[in-house]
Amino acid sequence: MSRHLVVIGHGMVGHRLVQALRARDAGDAWRITVLAEEDRPAYDRVALSSYVDDWDAGRLQLDGAEFSDDPRVDLRLGAPVVEIDRAARAVRTVTGHVLGYDALVLATGSAPFVPPVPGRDLPGCFTYRTIEDLDAIRAAARGHTTGVVVGGGLLGLEATNVLRGLGLRGHVIELAPRLMPLQVDEGGGALLRRTIEGMGLEVHCGVSVTEVVRHEDGLLLRLSDDTTVHTGLLVFSAGIRPRDELFRVAGLTVAERGGVLVDETCRTSDPAVWAAGECASFEGRAYGLVAPGYAMAETVADRLLGGDATFSMPDMSTKLKLLGVDVASFGDAHGVTPGALEVVHNDPVSGVYKKLVVSDDAGTLLGGVLVGDASAYGSLRPLVGRALPADPGSLIAPAGGAPALGVDALPGDAQVCSCHAVTKNAIEEAVGAGCRDIPALKGCTKAGTGCGSCVPLLKQVLVSCGVEQSKALCEHFDHSRAELFEILRVTGIRTFSALLARHGRGRGCDICKPTVASILASLGSGHVLDGEQAALQDTNDHFLANLQRNGTYSVVPRIPGGEITPEKLLVIAEVARDFALYTKITGGQRIDLFGATVDQLPLIWRRLVDAGFESGHAYGKALRTVKSCVGEAWCRYGVQDSVGLAIELELRYRGLRAPHKIKAAVSGCARECAEARSKDIGVIATENGWNLYVGGNGGFTPRHADLLVSDVDKRSLLTLIDRFLMFYVRTADRLQRTSVWVESLEGGLDHLREVIVEDSLGICGELERAMAAHVDSYADEWRGVLEDPVKLARFTSFVNAPGAPDPTITFRTERGQRVPVPLGVPEVRT
Amino acid sequence: MTTSEAPRLTWLRICPEARLWPERGSAALLPDGGQVALFRTTDGAVHAVGNLDPCTGAAVLSRGILGDRAGRPVVISPMLKHTFDLSTGECVDDPLVAIPVYPARVVDGVIEVAVEEMSGR
Numbered sequence: 001m002s003r004h005l006v007v008i009g010h011g012m013v014g015h016r017l018v019q020a021l022r023a024r025d026a027g028d029a030w031r032i033t034v035l036a037e038e039d040r041p042a043y044d045r046v047a048l049s050s051y052v053d054d055w056d057a058g059r060l061q062l063d064g065a066e067f068s069d070d071p072r073v074d075l076r077l078g079a080p081v082v083e084i085d086r087a088a089r090a091v092r093t094v095t096g097h098v099l100g101y102d103a104l105v106l107a108t109g110s111a112p113f114v115p116p117v118p119g120r121d122l123p124g125c126f127t128y129r130t131i132e133d134l135d136a137i138r139a140a141a142r143g144h145t146t147g148v149v150v151g152g153g154l155l156g157l158e159a160t161n162v163l164r165g166l167g168l169r170g171h172v173i174e175l176a177p178r179l180m181p182l183q184v185d186e187g188g189g190a191l192l193r194r195t196i197e198g199m200g201l202e203v204h205c206g207v208s209v210t211e212v213v214r215h216e217d218g219l220l221l222r223l224s225d226d227t228t229v230h231t232g233l234l235v236f237s238a239g240i241r242p243r244d245e246l247f248r249v250a251g252l253t254v255a256e257r258g259g260v261l262v263d264e265t266c267r268t269s270d271p272a273v274w275a276a277g278e279c280a281s282f283e284g285r286a287y288g289l290v291a292p293g294y295a296m297a298e299t300v301a302d303r304l305l306g307g308d309a310t311f312s313m314p315d316m317s318t319k320l321k322l323l324g325v326d327v328a329s330f331g332d333a334h335g336v337t338p339g340a341l342e343v344v345h346n347d348p349v350s351g352v353y354k355k356l357v358v359s360d361d362a363g364t365l366l367g368g369v370l371v372g373d374a375s376a377y378g379s380l381r382p383l384v385g386r387a388l389p390a391d392p393g394s395l396i397a398p399a400g401g402a403p404a405l406g407v408d409a410l411p412g413d414a415q416v417c418s419c420h421a422v423t424k425n426a427i428e429e430a431v432g433a434g435c436r437d438i439p440a441l442k443g444c445t446k447a448g449t450g451c452g453s454c455v456p457l458l459k460q461v462l463v464s465c466g467v468e469q470s471k472a473l474c475e476h477f478d479h480s481r482a483e484l485f486e487i488l489r490v491t492g493i494r495t496f497s498a499l500l501a502r503h504g505r506g507r508g509c510d511i512c513k514p515t516v517a518s519i520l521a522s523l524g525s526g527h528v529l530d531g532e533q534a535a536l537q538d539t540n541d542h543f544l545a546n547l548q549r550n551g552t553y554s555v556v557p558r559i560p561g562g563e564i565t566p567e568k569l570l571v572i573a574e575v576a577r578d579f580a581l582y583t584k585i586t587g588g589q590r591i592d593l594f595g596a597t598v599d600q601l602p603l604i605w606r607r608l609v610d611a612g613f614e615s616g617h618a619y620g621k622a623l624r625t626v627k628s629c630v631g632e633a634w635c636r637y638g639v640q641d642s643v644g645l646a647i648e649l650e651l652r653y654r655g656l657r658a659p660h661k662i663k664a665a666v667s668g669c670a671r672e673c674a675e676a677r678s679k680d681i682g683v684i685a686t687e688n689g690w691n692l693y694v695g696g697n698g699g700f701t702p703r704h705a706d707l708l709v710s711d712v713d714k715r716s717l718l719t720l721i722d723r724f725l726m727f728y729v730r731t732a733d734r735l736q737r738t739s740v741w742v743e744s745l746e747g748g749l750d751h752l753r754e755v756i757v758e759d760s761l762g763i764c765g766e767l768e769r770a771m772a773a774h775v776d777s778y779a780d781e782w783r784g785v786l787e788d789p790v791k792l793a794r795f796t797s798f799v800n801a802p803g804a805p806d807p808t809i810t811f812r813t814e815r816g817q818r819v820p821v822p823l824g825v826p827e828v829r830t
Numbered sequence: 831m832t833t834s835e836a837p838r839l840t841w842l843r844i845c846p847e848a849r850l851w852p853e854r855g856s857a858a859l860l861p862d863g864g865q866v867a868l869f870r871t872t873d874g875a876v877h878a879v880g881n882l883d884p885c886t887g888a889a890v891l892s893r894g895i896l897g898d899r900a901g902r903p904v905v906i907s908p909m910l911k912h913t914f915d916l917s918t919g920e921c922v923d924d925p926l927v928a929i930p931v932y933p934a935r936v937v938d939g940v941i942e943v944a945v946e947e948m949s950g951r
Contacts, residue, residue: 798857808882
């Protein structure tokens with residue numbers, strides 16, 4: 001008989017608790033009811049500020065947040081608990097439902113702290129905590145030019161960035177004498193202030209709001225220094241308070257500074273009641289970061305299953321990017337340890353401030369602050385409390401002077417991933433147990449799946465464990481695809497045989513031959529069936545059609561953007577009817593015609609090409625389709641011509657051979673009907689231009705594309721896509737989709753943005769020229785065959801009996817169309 | 831009546847050698863309705879094997895990519911990438927599976943393939 005667990009609250013921590021419990025509760029010891037206050041399942045509140053990128057709340061939802069496939073979890077939305085009856089072990093929800101429990105977990109989180117300022121409830125005053133808050137702020141921002149945020153801490157600066165994103169000129173008001181008082185010291189705060197003021201924001205430190213009054217169509221704020229600020233709206237983001245009202249009433253012990261008191265097992269003063277996250281107070285302190293909340297959730301889950309996990313004083317280290325500025329603090333950032341020494345590097349010109357706090361003998365690292373350049377965070381944070389591997393001054397010296405701290409400098413029990421508390425030992429064990437790459441390590445240990453800052457260290461662990469990250473393409477080449485691309489590009493070698501003779505061995509295989517064929521095609525080497533190239537193509541590229549299970553092929557003419565005239569539709573219909581081709585509409589807004597034999601292909605193409613069609617490259621590792629919604633021409637909601645742009649993109653990049661297929665889509669408004677964010681390249685219209693997303697994927701491992709740039713005009717958009725695609729074509733591994741490629745880049749999306757937006761490598765001009773060359777040299781591959789008798793001769797079923805039907809190909813009829821008769825698989829055994 | 835232990839071979843003339851593409855296969859139809867895949871590799875050698883991919887049942891081996899596995903000449907099926915030794919017919923990935931290998935030669939510029947004479951034909 002399983003026991004009943006009630007969880008109050010479905011935020012990130014409540015969700016983590018349920019996930020952790022379900023993952024380990026193999027015997028189904030617990031049945032779980034989650035009572036959520038909000039009307040939506042748990043979402044990534046840490047990423048709340050990114051909601052303004054696309055106003056897509058669905059993207060923030062946490063994986064598995066609806067528990068739709070888990071019958072043992074009952075998630076009830078919009079069902080806040082109003083009473084806990086500990087004697088009866090029952091809770092009552094706002095709707096009057098009473099639920100008994102065997103164990104209760106409190107995960108109510110916190111509420112924004114709003115200072116008791118007169119006028120704080122006036123229209124135009126907001127808090128910054130939920131998706132609904134942001135929706136309200138967005139609606140209120142219309143027609144205003146100025147916005148004020150009260151609170152210059154982490155959340156306050158995030159809120160400021162949101163106002164900036166809404167086009168408002170922002171003010172930050174912070175009571176403390178510096179910004180981010182909890183995380184950074186005076187020096188770091190001063191540098192942060194200069195950097196933020198340089199962005200046109202106004203910073204008021206050491207002052208508070210004394211009164212808010214209505215003024216014209218906005219608000220007037222009186223500040224404690226007797227100045228005033230006119231503003232359209234006001235956002236309070238000055239800290240949080242644990243949501244513990246319910247627990248006080250229920251008689252649970254609550255800490256002096258708020259939060260229900262828990263011990264190291266995360267149990268409250270009632271043995272049947274546990275708590276995790278911001279509503280809990282451990283040793284008198286509540287924690288507003290997600291990592292300690294997760295650690296508490298894991299502890300509770302373990303304890304509920306009879307384990308002996310304990311929670312200890314968490315590592316409050318943080319690294320984040322606020323308003324584009326890197327900020328990190330770790331360990332004893334404020335130097336409160338007796339005798340602590342501070343080593344500071346302060347460069348206001350380049351906007352970099354770094355401080356290390358070390359023990360009185362300068363031998364042990366105690367903590368530090370990094371502002372403007374936090375790249376050393378990953379290697380410094382795990383060293384807190386340990387002997388310094390070098391002179392502290394040299395560790396924060398400007399780039400070039402600082403010795404690279406490797407993973408070898410770390411002791412085994414040092415945390416490499418602080419988000420998930422994974423030690424170097426645990427990672428080495430996982431490598432020993434067979435994890436051979438980053439994705440395997442992520443899946444096995446969860447390391448690297450939080451903020452991601454430890455991924456470079458994970459790579460180092462793999463290397464130091466002797467896992468050879470072989471980049472050899474196959475047994476014939478020791479080079480990676482990217483290296484072969486460079487060899488071919490630089491040497492001018494344009495045949496496989498010459499490449500093999502000079503840089504490889506043997507005769508080649510089904511891996512290196514198509515890879516080289518693809519590179520040669522990307523480098524602009526004429527028709528894919530010209531000369532020696534023909535022998536390198538796999539069967540799809542060789543017959544310019546898609547091989548199907550019975551040995552026939554399918555034909556996909558290009559229909560740019562999915563727009564087609566009735567006349568052209570009739571041509572496709574007539575061809576399909578005349579050749580008895582099975583006809584299916586694809587997911588990429590075009591039409592696939594199945595069941596053509598090799599000798600029928602040129603006859604089919606002839607009819608299509610004569611009617612103005614061309615190859616759709618459905619067979620190639622190449623640009624496939626650019627899908628679109630109907631856009632502003634027809635749609636009541638459309639704000640841009642999505643079809644026109646999709647057609648332009650498809651015609652621009654058609655025929656581009658790449659490491660894998662490339663899909664794109666254009667949506668004419670934020671409703672995103674073209675599903676652009678599931679594509680390698682997704683473009684979504686805004687009122688001011690276009691947002692460009694990259695690295696999305698459907699398929700086996702779905703991934704939403706990441707926002708690369710916002711509100712750009714069409715010309716900038718094309719330039720950026722040119723650069724993105726060419727950089728991908730040149731540097732990705734064989735069969736690596738853009739989603740995996742972006743994730744595999746050292747530095748990830750930020751690095752990609754530096755390379756193709758900021759041109760950090762100085763290669764953008766060359767990438768653009770390469771794309772221009774491709775666009776200029778494009779020619780339809782089907783027409784290329786039809787116009788060349790030598791190539792046409794390849795399309796023969798039997799060399800000794802041209803035109804004879806293949807006796808293995810037979811069809812039956814299903815739903816009115818021909819489909820293959822399943823092939824028997826003969827037992828051929830020696 | 832006597833029966834020979836060794837099967838009797840019949841040489842079939844298929845096509846001019848020049849009709850084969852270097853490093854690429856062609857299919858030929860046999861009198862019994864069977865199919866053979868013919869290959870001419872860069873070193874000039876001519877190989878003939880069954881065209882049927884025994885792992886999928888599709889007659890597609892002639893459309894596979896040629897290459898080598900540790901020096902053994904192979905063809906890789908375009909269907910599910912099973913790899914067959916052109917000299918022995920053995921499937922490199924699964925030694926229990928094999929395809930038939932036919933003797934092949936070039937006579938006066940014409941490709942010939944030998945098939946076993948079948949009774950009743």
